[in-house]
Amino acid sequence: MKTAVDTSNPSTLLSHFTKQLDEINRQYHDFNKLHINIDDTGQFIQVNYTNDEDIDAALTGWLKMEQVGTYLQNYQRMFCLDPNRLDRFFNMDEATAIVPISWLRPTRKRPEGIANGFIYMRQAYQGIIPRRKPISIIPNEEKGLFDIVDGNSTYFIAKQIGIVSMPIICI
Structure with a gap:
């Protein structure tokens, strides 16, 4: 109201x-x-x-x-991007789980990938391009977290947007 x-x-x-x-x-x-x-x-x-x-x-x-x-x-x-609308950013049909972003550990950081990824995240949110696939991860038992295999740039962008949980696929 x-x-x-x-x-x-x-x-x-x-x-x-x-x-x-x-x-x-x-x-x-x-x-x-x-x-x-x-x-x-x-x-x-x-x-x-x-x-x-x-x-x-x-x-x-x-x-x-x-x-x-x-x-x-x-x-x-x-x-504006609503960080609570994961369904606007990601293809949720493919997600096996949604985990707190604090459980994820990036394995690389490419500034160019992050810059391009932000454009793709915005376009996916607006429905201009298909929604992004969930982040691919593997468990890191030593750290008690999940290492990001594919989706490192998406992870950094999600943090900037204010997303607190991410859809993942374990590979």
Whole structure:
């Protein structure tokens, strides 16, 4: 159930937009962070972002207050990844189990693989490409964990997104 927002009070509306932006910035795990600018009259808002190099750029022109909420909802639908929706990232039919991510131990880390993997994870989540296969693991009895055989980049991306459990296949 959505909470009603008092659209007649600009400060209440701004507070609501700030909460929406905080949630988007929490969910959106790329380098850009959204923020809003308010014009001198207090009637129009511009949605901007700051990238990892601290470059500030506008995402929108000046929007009326009533347009901002719709823009942010659409932005969130398009770009934010819900770490609780494993079924949006992974082909769950193939999974033999779901284990806490803390039980998994990566065996390699390739920056290029991680960068590409993030794109694939986002596209799988959005339904653009097929969902990812579960991580392939083997038990590491010495450490009491599971070593990742295939899916190391996916593991690192899942940690960035905030996924706490992963689907696995024991090989």
